[in-house]
Amino acid sequence: MHPLVFIQTNKFLAIAALLPAAGVVAYGAFISVTEKPPHPSxxxxxxxxxxxxxxxxxxxxxxxxxxxxxxxxxxxxxxxxxxxxxxxxxxxxxxxxxxxxxxxxxxxx
Known part of the structure; x- marks a missing residue:
């Protein structure tokens, strides 16, 4: 296998692995910013x-x-x-x- 193809494949796998985690972090940040704190009794x-x-x-x-x-x-x-x-x-x-x-x-x- 050519070294350039190996590096590009590894970049693709790394990006594919990190995208779901980044989405979860972004969603958590969005929820924590948009939620209003509850009013205590x-x-x-x-x-x-x-x-x-x-x-x-x-x-x-x-x-x-x-x-x-x-x-x-x-x-x-x-x-x-x-x-x-x-x-x-x-x-x-x-x-x-x-x-x-x-x-x-x-x-x-």
Whole structure:
């Protein structure tokens, strides 16, 4: 077999093997971007707001106090059962931290 034919055949096999995986990754990214986070029930929100108390926030980080200590989080950081931190935003009278599971914590200054 000619070496050029062998290289072209291997490229084709590699592309054919990677295409389905790339499609799955692209589909997962599309679904995660387009899905809206669920709204937690009032009971869940009340329990979580007592468990995780936002004590400080600025544009880059936020600090939560729990019964077990303090947690410093950034955008993308996991925050226990509330999911990952998706946004730390300034509002008129303070800061709000949103998570991937729909929880919103606020602190006023």
């Amino acid at each position: 009032l009971e869940q929100q009340d329990y979580v707001s007592k468990t995780y108390r936002l004590s400080y926030a600025d544009g880059q980080k936020a600090m939560f106090k729990t019964d077990y200590g303090a947690s410093l989080v950034f955008i993308g950081s996991p925050l226990g059962e509330t999911g990952r931190v998706t946004e730390i935003a300034k509002h008129a009278n303070g800061w709000a931290v949103s998570t991937s599971k729909g929880y919103i914590f606020t602190v006023t200054r």
